[in-house]
Amino acid sequence: MNLFDDLLLNILVLTIPIVLTHIVWLDRPGTLDSYDRYSQVFIIFICTLAAIFCMTHPFFKLIGNHFDLHIIPVLIAFLYSGIRAGLAVSGIILTYAYMMNGPNFIWFVTLLAILIPFILAFIALSNWKHLAPKMMFPTLLAFISALATFCITLLYRVSSFIPVDRVFLLYGLLYCLVHLLTMWLLTYLISRIRENITMRQETQRSEKLNVLSELAASVAHEIRNPMTVARGFMQILSQSQVSEEKKQVYTGMVIEEIDRAQSIITDYLSFAKPEAEKLEPLDVSALPSKLSNLLQPYAAARGVDIQFDMELSLVIQANVDKMMQCLVNLTKNGIEAMPAGGVLHIEGFKKGKQVILKIKDNGVGMTAEQINRLGTPFYSTTNKSTGLSMMVSYRIIRTFGGFIEVTSQPDQGTCFTISLPAV
Incomplete structure (x- = not known):
């Protein structure tokens, strides 16, 4: 029984660290095919x-011989x-064998x-790979x-x-079989782990390429419309x-469509690189006046009244331009959600x-499905918007260490809640 316990303990000591090494250490891009210095040192340490x-x-x-699994x-x-x-x-194990065996060291070297x-x-x-x-x-x-x-x-x-008896021959046969089975078990586990890691990395790579292709196709589609x-x-x-009056009208429409294309490109670039260049303490309570000056004419033209209720000294770590861009995007969405005013x-x-x-706002509201799709590439609840502004706003708030929550019900309005760490 002790023999069986020692055998299981040897197999366990071999299996756990080697398998964990492949699960934890090698689950990184590029390490399955080429090992850096630290990976090799770690594997040498574990195997030693x-x-x-x-x-041991x-x-x-x-008498005169011990059988173990140090070859694996x-x-x-x-x-x-x-x-x-x-x-x-x-x-390393040669040095250790010399310290252990002494005179029998020559056989280990052989x-x-x-x-x-x-x-x-x-x-x-x-x-073989x-x-x-x-x-x-x-x-x-x-x-x-x-066997060797x-x-x-x-x-x-x-x-x-030293006498060679049946017990020695039986142990020798079992020794070879134990090596065969243990190596098969380890190789099977390592192969499956490496296959799973490779499959997961390929899946992640494919998902990134799919998102990139969808985003590129969407940008091309959105820009093609105003250009056409x-x-x-x-x-x-x-x-x-064409009369002069119609030329002026058509020229204004051309400029409007070109401005629309430029806005799409700007939103796309903001989404591709949303990081604020410089973060500094910003008092959010000072922003309503700027926001009111920017959007009051736009809101008045649609019969929307903007009301502010801001506490004083709401200081966060942010970039003022990016924060204003986010608030303008969300406020415009709220105004556009109230076509009949509000x-x-x-x-x-x-x-x-x-x-x-x-x-x-107290506008048209959204369903649960529409809320879940907010912030995804080129999804918008209106036909006039590209959806990039909402995606940019989500990215900006995440850059500042915050998050956005949306609560809404159809025909009962929508509430965007922005949470940011206070300074």
């Missing part, structure tokens, strides 16, 4: 500790981290002198290495006049029978360590 533990706690103990960490280092890592682990060239030749000639049965070749290598170790041990016993309209008016203007209420107060800004 596992090999030393196996040498053998599972088969006979050496193989793992060679196969999955490179020749340098394998040689480093071999050198074993490594035979196994290492064989392992290097196997790696160089087999090209590019073959389909990736688990068979390391497993076969472990079995052959264990057993043969050298047998030669050592014969030369030392502007081109049509320019063709009309090139005709001689009241837009902007409230600011401090709650704990947060500065809260609420922009509330």
